[in-house]
């Protein structure tokens with residue numbers, strides 16, 4: 001993560017995590033004559049670590065109750081498999097906890113961490129390291145008196161935890177603000193203009209296009225603007241590869257849960273480049289048979305919470321359809 005202090009000047013090249021792929025690099029795998037799969041489609045390292053560690057914990061503790069606070073990842077197939085192997089998803093904490101309680105890759109607020117331990121659970125923290133970095137950066141900005149702006153989805157668990165932790169250290173909780181759209185930011189324009197310093201962080205799965213739009217809006221309104229590009233490298237790489245693939249495809253298929261922020265952002269980005277469909281699994285391909293048959297070049301990508309077997313099933317069905 002790289003922080004930059006901007007004062008009436010802007011150098012976008014200084015932002016970290018911006019990958020530029022040259023034509024000589026291979027950003028896809030050729031499946032068949034007209035079907036290509038983005039190289040980094042599917043599980044990111046944070047999700048992989050969360051799923052593998054959870055399964056390992058169950059194997060090592062077969063007689064212990066294992067609960068995950070909130071869905072481990074946004075994928076109903078994986079959640080059902082975990083449930084059938086005895087790993088329970090809980091959406092709120094009971095009065096008294098028993099066994100292990102896992103904090104998923106999205107992270108949780110400090111308050112929730114304490115509650116989990118106070119209820120008597122053994123806590124296992126699987127917060128992704130990149131999410132921790134955003135939390136720490138937001139706390140640092142709040143501690144240093146910045147008006148903290150978090151670019152992300154208000155009700156997303158990752159954003160809720162970043163916000164709650166920053167608020168804990170802010171002199172005034174109103175100094176931590178979540179903006180999902182530029183219109184939300186415009187609602188606090190007077191506060192932005194009157195603040196001595198403004199700090200920006202992003203939900204890890206946002207797009208750099210949104211970041212640039214926001215910088216463009218803020219740059220003339222802030223006395224001091226400190227922007228940290230906290231989009232995680234895995235998200236950026238996935239988006240850049242998918243955009244390249246979309247440029248040479250007349251249909252892009254994005255595979256992953258409609259609840260997944262990174263998958264939804266991928267689909268939104270690609271829609272501006274070529275015809276794009278967002279499906280959760282191969283069954284949904286039936287709704288797009290006509291478009292698929294007409295397409296000459298099909299590109300496939302998948303969100304960070306989409307397992308390999310779901311991607312493979314989509315590939316198999318596409319091969320049978322074209």
Ligand code: SF4
Pocket residue numbers: 044045046047105128129130131204205232233234235262304
């Ligand atoms: S998308 Fe990025 S931040 Fe989120 S779990 Fe994956 S690697 Fe971590």
